Amino acid sequence: MNPFLAPSPLSVGVSGAAGRRCFRLLLGILLSIAGPVLATPLTPTDPNQVLERLPLAATDPVVRELQGLRRQLVAQPDDLDLALQVARRNIEIGRSEADPRYYGYAQAALAPWWEQMPPPPEVLLLRAVLRQNRHDFAGALTDLQQVLVVRPRHAQAWLTQAVIQQVQGEPAAALRSCLALRRLARSLLSNACLSGALGRGGQIEFAYASLQRALETPAEADAEERLYALTVLAELAEQRGDVSAAEQHFRAALNLGRRSVYLLGAYADFLLDQNHPAAVRDLLRDEQRADNLLLRLALAERRLADPAWQRHAEVLEARFAAARQRGDGVHIASEARLRLDLRQQPQEALVLAQRNWAQQQREPQDARLLLEAALAAGQPAAAREVLDWISRVKLEDQRLVDLSQRLRETQS
Incomplete structure (x- = not known):
């Protein structure tokens, strides 16, 4: 060991x-x-429509x-x-x-x-x-x-x-x-922490294997610690491009029965990447209070030609506008994704993705967002800082490798 x-x-x-x-x-x-900010109330047209999950x-x-x-x-x-x-x-x-x-x-x-x-x-x-x-x-x-x-x-x-x-x-x-x-701290907790850091720093294979062994080893760990470790493991599997392993780990985390908005969002992104929008709609149809989950629901609905996506996009835009009035910058990445993937406004999406990056929000999904926006906007030079960061930290992520190659081909 x-x-x-x-x-x-x-x-x-x-x-x-x-x-x-x-x-x-x-x-x-x-x-x-x-979580979300409150938006303008909607009047449902379908008596069976679930508007959102009510608070306690x-x-x-x-x-x-x-x-x-x-x-x-x-x-x-x-x-x-x-x-x-x-x-x-x-x-x-x-x-x-x-x-x-x-x-x-x-x-x-x-x-x-x-x-x-x-x-x-x-x-x-x-x-x-x-x-x-x-x-x-x-x-x-x-x-x-x-x-x-x-x-x-x-x-x-x-x-x-x-x-x-x-x-x-x-x-x-x-x-x-x-x-x-x-x-x-106890072994599983520290293993998950270490593997997450190693996986972002050029040691993805070692990080994944180490955390997988730790989860398979009988040890004292409560459900929250296992949830944390399994979520990290699923994301490491995604970085490696191992779809079946990522699915297995996400499902294991969900089966723990512990509510996690982060896990629901990460799994929804995985399902969207695998082109399973119906599964995302089933997963999130009652999860509309959190902006990030409502966004993913709208993305799935749009792919399914479900007109509900337009109503949900309007709700999100109202929430983002209210956040801007309060000087709240938490929603910038979500708004960038809405502009890019729902409204087909790549220039606006690129500006927001750059602002998100500038405020030190620099996880793989943030890098991906900026790369995709730069590609869609036809501005590959706007991705230079992200590409330099990927090289500096030695991040291994198959999705980012593919995007980086497409951007380089655009410039050549």
């Missing part, structure tokens, strides 16, 4: 039931996608639990442990329900400590998570670095930092964070 991937116990700081709950929360958040009802046990915690916090606003509990629970619900209001509730719970210089480490950690959710990566990393100065064995901070560094397209930095995590 490679020494980087050897099992290691949880650190004292994250052991026990409380530590495992925090890890489940962070794994969920790190595999999440920002007031009678739901989860909501009642949260309401009870909030009442306690109102009575004890200076109770840090209680505030952290309320914030974590709100973040968890916001992630699972794709409802951004809960992230605001989480920040409100932490308000007495939010602007302290510095806030307590656990507040800094959650502030980093909330900033990451808003794509304020620089602010999130600054918070995490402060946490790690005072608590260098804080496994959750290392994990969060590693994922943000991967999002920024810096696999070497992410690998260093994962190596620090390996000394603190």
Whole structure:
């Protein structure tokens, strides 16, 4: 076994039931996608049409639990442990329900400590998570670095930092964070972190084989950790161009029964790439609150000549317009894809894809978006920065190899 991937116990700081709950929360958040903004109401023409999945009802046990915690916090606003509990629970619900209001509730719970210089480490950690959710990566990393100065064995901070560094397209930095995590966290978690970083940094075959072995080895790991690992494994299989393996891993992740907006979006993209739009429509027909999922549903509907795609595109455009008015840049990649694949507006899509890249959103799907937009717009030179990045980090991804070749042929 490679020494980087050897099992290691949880650190004292994250052991026990409380530590495992925090890890489940962070794994969920790190595999999440920002939720939607509210759009103009629609009047359905079909009585059987599902407009969207409704938010949790007031009678739901989860909501009642949260309401009870909030009442306690109102009575004890200076109770840090209680505030952290309320914030974590709100973040968890916001992630699972794709409802951004809960992230605001989480920040409100932490308000007495939010602007302290510095806030307590656990507040800094959650502030980093909330900033990451808003794509304020620089602010999130600054918070995490402060946490790690005072608590260098804080496994959750290392994990969060590693994922943000991967999002920024810096696999070497992410690998260093994962190596620090390996000394603190259980084997499957650190394996998934390391394999994700190695797979983005030119070691795809080793990364895939290592994580596959880790998942096949009996070990203590809860459903959230397996979900994280299987999602990483599925994406590594996609990078390798192994369609059957990617399908197997995505299905295994879905079969865990843990709601993950990120997983649904990643699997929908895979199905669209394999030209299975009917399967995407079945998967996402009741998943319309999250913009990224509604976008994929519309893409599938358009391929199926289902007129519902036009209504869904209009809903998305209204949401994106509202986001722009708030100065919210989270939706730029989704709007670029809408312009490119639904509206056939490659020039507009290219401008948005470049803005997305400029704000340090640099995962393989972001590179692909910019390459496709440059190709469709007939501007191969606009892809130069992405092509240089692919070469610098040694990213191995069959989809990007094919696009890069087409762009070079266009220039020759």
